[in-house]
Amino acid sequence: MPSKFAPARRIPDSPRARQTVRRAGAALLTCALTAAVAAGCNTFPQPPGGAGATSGSPASGTWTFPLLTTQAAIRRGSQTATGQFETWCYTSLTNCHHDYNAADIMAPTGTPVLAPVSGVVVMTRTAPSNKCMGLANRGDQISIKGDDGYAYYLGHFLMGSLRVKTRDRVTSGERIAQVGTIGNAQCTVPHLHIQQNPAGDYGGQKNAFNIQPILVKLFHMLPS
Numbered sequence: 001m002p003s004k005f006a007p008a009r010r011i012p013d014s015p016r017a018r019q020t021v022r023r024a025g026a027a028l029l030t031c032a033l034t035a036a037v038a039a040g041c042n043t044f045p046q047p048p049g050g051a052g053a054t055s056g057s058p059a060s061g062t063w064t065f066p067l068l069t070t071q072a073a074i075r076r077g078s079q080t081a082t083g084q085f086e087t088w089c090y091t092s093l094t095n096c097h098h099d100y101n102a103a104d105i106m107a108p109t110g111t112p113v114l115a116p117v118s119g120v121v122v123m124t125r126t127a128p129s130n131k132c133m134g135l136a137n138r139g140d141q142i143s144i145k146g147d148d149g150y151a152y153y154l155g156h157f158l159m160g161s162l163r164v165k166t167r168d169r170v171t172s173g174e175r176i177a178q179v180g181t182i183g184n185a186q187c188t189v190p191h192l193h194i195q196q197n198p199a200g201d202y203g204g205q206k207n208a209f210n211i212q213p214i215l216v217k218l219f220h221m222l223p224s
């Protein structure tokens with residue numbers, strides 16, 4: 001459900017290099033085009049290993065695309081209050097998050113969020129109140145210590161939708177929450193934020209890896 005606030009406003013965590021299509025069906029802009037136009041799309045801090053370093057390619061089968069969705073739904077994205085759709089840069093293997101290595105995957109409110117890997121929940125919390133259009137709202141977040149040796153942070157959940165708690169084990173593909181419009185994603189389109197860091201670094205920005213290659217690969221494995 002789109003925000004009741006119109007027009008949607010960007011705040012520091014709003015997606016940056018993202019595509020926008022009109023409901024009427026204007027041509028879809030590719031992320032590459034957006035990146036070429038949007039200065040700074042590739043100026044994010046690089047992870048250990050240098051420019052373009054990725055997570056080390058976890059063994060096949062251990063990762064799940066972190067949303068229960070379809071390729072068509074991802075291509076459609078999620079809708080602002082003004083009727084525009086915005087989408088995750090599913091065509092890009094390089095980072096297109098607005099500031100550091102992470103991914104904002106646009107999806108309608110209520111879309112189930114899945115554990116990307118098996119592991120142990122090390123943190124769940126409700127984001128601090130974040131005022132938007134004069135209203136205070138909050139949203140849920142989670143950190144997972146993955147069995148693959150990496151740390152994961154996911155956020156912008158519908159508040160109250162978290163189905164797991166700290167110290168729970170989660171299995172790759174398990175439903176853990178729902179996409180929301182609140183938390184610090186408020187005033188933007190509904191989306192899931194996900195990032196992958198070295199072990200023990202939950203939610204850090206400086207050392208986050210470029211997870212686009214993994215996510216794009218999994219996107220192509222989703223039902224059409």
Ligand SMILES: [Zn+2]
Pocket residue numbers: 013097102103104193194
């Ligand atoms: Zn984000």
